[in-house]
Amino acid sequence: xxxxxxxxxxxxxxxxxxxxxxxxxxxxxxxxxxxxxxxxxxxxxxxxxxxxxxxxxxxxxxxxxxxxxxxxxxxxxxxxxxxxxxxxxxxxxxxxxxxxxxxxxxxxxxxxxxxxxxxxxxxxxxxxxxxxxxxxxxxxxxxxxxxxxxxxxxxxxxxxxxxxxxxxxxxxxxxxxxxxxxxxxxxxxxxxxxxxxxxxxxxxxxxxxxxxxxxxxxxxxxxxxxxxxxxxxxxxxxxxxxxxxxxxxxxxxxxxxxxxxxxxxxxxxxxxxxxxxxxxxxxxxxxxxxxxxxxxxxxxxxxxxxxxxxxxxxxxxxxxxxxxxxxxxxxxxxxxxxxxxxxxxxxxxxxxxxxxxxxxxxxxxxxxxxxxxxxxxxxxxxxxxxxxxxxxxxxxxxxxxxxxxxxxxxxxxxxxxxxxxxxxxxxxxxxxxxxxxxxxxxxxxxxxxxxxxxxxxxxxxxxxxxxxxxxxxxxxxxxxxxxxxxxxxxxxxxxxxxxxxxxxxxxxxxxxxxxxxxxxxxxxxxxxxxxxxxxxxxxxxxxxxxxxxxxxxxxxxx
Amino acid sequence: xxxxxxxxxxxxxxxxxxxxxxxxxxxxxxxxxxxxxxxxxxxxxxxxxxxxxxxxxxxxxxxxxxxxxxxxxxxxxxxxxxxxxxxxxxxxxxxxxxxxxxxxxxxxxxxxxxxxxxxxxxxxxxxxxxxxxxxxxxxxxxxxxxxxxxxxxxxxxxxxxxxxxxxxxxxxxxxxxxxxxxxxxxxxxxxxxxxxxxxxxxxxxxxxxxxxxxxxxxxxxxxxxxxxxxxxxxxxxxxxxxxxxxxxxxxxxxxxxxxxxxxxxxxxxxxxxxxxxxxxxxxxxxxxxxxxxxxxxxxxxxxxxxxxxxxxxxxxxxxxxxxxxxxxxx
Numbered sequence: 001x002x003x004x005x006x007x008x009x010x011x012x013x014x015x016x017x018x019x020x021x022x023x024x025x026x027x028x029x030x031x032x033x034x035x036x037x038x039x040x041x042x043x044x045x046x047x048x049x050x051x052x053x054x055x056x057x058x059x060x061x062x063x064x065x066x067x068x069x070x071x072x073x074x075x076x077x078x079x080x081x082x083x084x085x086x087x088x089x090x091x092x093x094x095x096x097x098x099x100x101x102x103x104x105x106x107x108x109x110x111x112x113x114x115x116x117x118x119x120x121x122x123x124x125x126x127x128x129x130x131x132x133x134x135x136x137x138x139x140x141x142x143x144x145x146x147x148x149x150x151x152x153x154x155x156x157x158x159x160x161x162x163x164x165x166x167x168x169x170x171x172x173x174x175x176x177x178x179x180x181x182x183x184x185x186x187x188x189x190x191x192x193x194x195x196x197x198x199x200x201x202x203x204x205x206x207x208x209x210x211x212x213x214x215x216x217x218x219x220x221x222x223x224x225x226x227x228x229x230x231x232x233x234x235x236x237x238x239x240x241x242x243x244x245x246x247x248x249x250x251x252x253x254x255x256x257x258x259x260x261x262x263x264x265x266x267x268x269x270x271x272x273x274x275x276x277x278x279x280x281x282x283x284x285x286x287x288x289x290x291x292x293x294x295x296x297x298x299x300x301x302x303x304x305x306x307x308x309x310x311x312x313x314x315x316x317x318x319x320x321x322x323x324x325x326x327x328x329x330x331x332x333x334x335x336x337x338x339x340x341x342x343x344x345x346x347x348x349x350x351x352x353x354x355x356x357x358x359x360x361x362x363x364x365x366x367x368x369x370x371x372x373x374x375x376x377x378x379x380x381x382x383x384x385x386x387x388x389x390x391x392x393x394x395x396x397x398x399x400x401x402x403x404x405x406x407x408x409x410x411x412x413x414x415x416x417x418x419x420x421x422x423x424x425x426x427x428x429x430x431x432x433x434x435x436x437x438x439x440x441x442x443x444x445x446x447x448x449x450x451x452x453x454x455x456x457x458x459x460x461x462x463x464x465x466x467x468x469x470x471x472x473x474x475x476x477x478x479x480x481x482x483x484x485x486x487x488x489x490x491x492x493x494x495x496x497x498x499x500x501x502x503x504x505x506x507x508x509x510x511x512x513x514x515x516x517x518x519x520x521x522x523x524x525x526x527x528x529x530x531x532x533x534x535x536x537x538x539x540x541x542x543x544x545x546x547x548x549x550x551x552x553x554x555x556x557x558x
Numbered sequence: 559x560x561x562x563x564x565x566x567x568x569x570x571x572x573x574x575x576x577x578x579x580x581x582x583x584x585x586x587x588x589x590x591x592x593x594x595x596x597x598x599x600x601x602x603x604x605x606x607x608x609x610x611x612x613x614x615x616x617x618x619x620x621x622x623x624x625x626x627x628x629x630x631x632x633x634x635x636x637x638x639x640x641x642x643x644x645x646x647x648x649x650x651x652x653x654x655x656x657x658x659x660x661x662x663x664x665x666x667x668x669x670x671x672x673x674x675x676x677x678x679x680x681x682x683x684x685x686x687x688x689x690x691x692x693x694x695x696x697x698x699x700x701x702x703x704x705x706x707x708x709x710x711x712x713x714x715x716x717x718x719x720x721x722x723x724x725x726x727x728x729x730x731x732x733x734x735x736x737x738x739x740x741x742x743x744x745x746x747x748x749x750x751x752x753x754x755x756x757x758x759x760x761x762x763x764x765x766x767x768x769x770x771x772x773x774x775x776x777x778x779x780x781x782x783x784x785x786x787x788x789x790x791x792x793x794x795x796x797x798x799x800x801x802x803x804x805x806x807x808x809x810x811x812x813x814x815x816x817x818x819x820x821x822x823x824x825x826x827x828x829x830x831x832x833x834x835x836x837x838x839x840x841x842x843x844x845x846x847x848x849x850x851x852x853x854x855x856x857x858x859x860x861x862x863x864x865x866x867x868x869x870x871x872x873x874x875x876x877x878x879x880x881x882x883x884x885x886x887x888x
Contacts, residue, residue, distance in 0.1 A: 290629055294634035297634065328657070328661055350635075354632060356628075384657075391578040
């Protein structure tokens with residue numbers, strides 16, 4: 001609903017605007033679509049950086065007792081890889097999709113607070129740059145590590161001045177506080193938009209599932225990120241003002257930090273994973289040619305996951321020596337998450353049942369997601385059985401599990417979403433042929449890399465080790481795991497090539513290339529700055545179905 | 559997932575391979591039994607749901623060319639949805655009952671009066687091991703007696719940390735219990751087979767987390783008693799290595815290391831009184847041989863990058879003499 005109008009071309013008299021003018025337009029924009037694209041491009045940039053870090057680690061771990069990378073550097077690599085993928089890739093790319101899609105899906109002209117939106121993007125971007133500047137600027141000071149090297153969950157007291165000399169930890173703390181402000185600002189904005197700016201007829205019960213899920217996720221961000229920010233501030237007080245919250249040498253508590261961190265950290269997993277469910281809930285119906293099965297149950301399951309996820313955090317802490325009663329409580333609450341998650345999987349299958357499944361690239365990635373997320377869910381329940389988890393926690397089994405969630409699950413849905421919405425954003429189709437290469441290479445590479453890690457974990461390989469000893473039965477699993485990376489890199493290269501080439505020369509998409517049903521497909525591709533020439537009025541969950549099938553509209557059945 | 563379940567159960571242990579599915583001690587056995595139940599259920603769920611996905615893909619794939627007609631739209635079904643809510647719930651209930659039972663059996667087990675007591679202190683990046691009732695102090699290698707069904711003799715471990723968080727884990731004996739500063743945790747093992755069982759620190763603890771290895775030597779009660787007796791004796795003074803002994807006592811070695819019967823009583827590094835009774839150096843980074851010992855003393859950083867023990871800048875003659883002395887600490 002912004003009334004501020006920025007010219008799309010700098011000066012119509014001169015015809016083509018200069019490069020500088022175009023950059024200036026992007027920098028000062030408050031348009032949700034441009035900011036959404038900027039979020040996504042920034043996140044993809046950080047995905048490449050995080051991917052390089054992961055590749056270096058897998059090189060080091062390909063053979064036992066390798067000396068390719070020193071332990072100090074290796075420890076910064078896994079710390080920065082984790083921090084980057086969660087805070088600078090996962091959160092921003094999902095914020096980008098929410099930014100771009102929410103106003104289009106609910107029939108609004110922009111987010112509720114366009115300038116707050118711009119602020120959120122830039123502060124996230126600068127927070128990330130600040131974190132990475134530690135590589136350049138931190139080594140000069142006090143002989144500390146060049147970058148944070150205490151793991152992405154920063155367990156106390158490793159982050160205390162005694163064990164993290166220099167300023168690398170301060171870069172991490174301040175970087176994450178800043179990125180957290182960006183997330184909170186974005187969450188306030190998107191939630192407000194969904195609650196107040198829906199077009200006529202778009203009741204809560206008619207919102208697309210992606211919008212519903214995004215609403216729940218924004219609430220979870222507000223609940224989960226704020227405690228993290230608070231804990232980071234406490235840690236900063238420890239480091240710079242001599243407080244002792246987590247300073248065990250002065251009576252502080254190491255376990256307290258773990259509670260604070262995981263009270264953020266576990267809801268965070270669902271903050272990342274739920275939007276992936278949202279993408280799948282949009283894509284599977286369209287490519288199965290069927291309405292989503294059990295919409296009310298899908299919404300209820302989303303809200304259910306949101307609530308339950310707030311009470312499971314200590315399942316990361318089954319080995320800290322909690323009482324049997326506490327361990328049992330968190331085992332049960334964790335097991336319960338499987339119920340709404342199962343409902344979602346079954347409802348997607350119910351949607352496909354009796355449909356006409358079209359194997360386009362977005363659908364392929366969703367199918368890969370279904371199988372891999374099924375594995376991730378099952379290994380999740382496996383780890384909820386506490387005594388089994390005493391053996392599995394902090395091993396490569398856990399590494400395999402959460403990469404099945406966040407790569408095999410989330411990243412596959414992100415690829416699906418990019419193949420699905422790229423035509424709307426650019427007006428051009430991504431190549432199906434290159435897309436299939438991307439899918440198969442990535443599928444093979446992903447499974448080669450992460451299936452063997454389950455076995456390495458069960459054979460006694462802890463996570464976060466810079467090398468492992470020979471003759472412990474770990475060689476073959478680690479070698480295969482590293483070989484898989486080559487396939488993933490090849491798949492990633494296909495993807496980048498597809499993006500660049502299709503952006504310039506892809507087939508023209510038209511408004512509605514997939515014959516879809518939600519509002520974003522009712523406007524032009526790419527949408528005009530104001531999104532809709534005339535705000536649409538909706539009567540059901542699938543307004544475009546109603547238009548295309550006036551003889552059999554959805555609102556008769558809802 | 560099925561492969562995972564089958565593969566996992568097929569993981570066998572050897573002397574150096576520590577599979578969690580080859581347990582030899584009570585807690586690890588209980589954990590492995592539960593794990594097998596969980597894996598079997600997991601495999602069944604995977605086959606059913608995965609089969610459903612595959613069936614969908616094969617059966618409902620759109621025929622080529624037919625793009626105009628839409629399939630019948632089905633909006634949901636209360637009965638079907640109730641079924642796939644309740645069935646998983648039942649599976650979870652079964653799993654959680656089994657889980658609660660094993661949690662209680664392991665965590666709430668009472669300590670028998672004849673249990674061996676060991677205090678394990680995590681340090682960057684080695685383990686300090688103390689037997690408070692037996693007056694033994696050593697490092698990186700726990701000796702305990704074997705238990706058998708007639709005379710049960712488990713070992714109770716008290717876990718403490720001198721610096722950051724670590725985690726105690728010997729896959730074939732017991733799952734993890736964290737070793738946390740400012741907190742005392744307890745766990746126990748009860749091995750039924752003699753042998754050496756390998757494990758390592760399982761909680762990231764800094765630069766050399768990868769080389770913080772721990773071995774547990776399970777012996778017959780007689781062997782264990784002999785080992786304790788040997789550990790309690792001060793090593794014999796050998797005049798042939800007097801020069802090396804002087805070097806040791808005259809440098810900063812003694813600020814961090816203890817050798818019983820001498821002025822060396824430092825506690826920051828491992829107790830060296832019976833150094834040569836141990837199989838490895840640097841918490842498992844190298845075998846405890848003369849050659850490796852010399853390399854270690856010359857510059858620990860060569861073997862273990864980032865180790866907190868400094869190079870003492872000794873010349874070759876001093877090094878040889880010092881190593882000769884260390885070799886007598888049996």
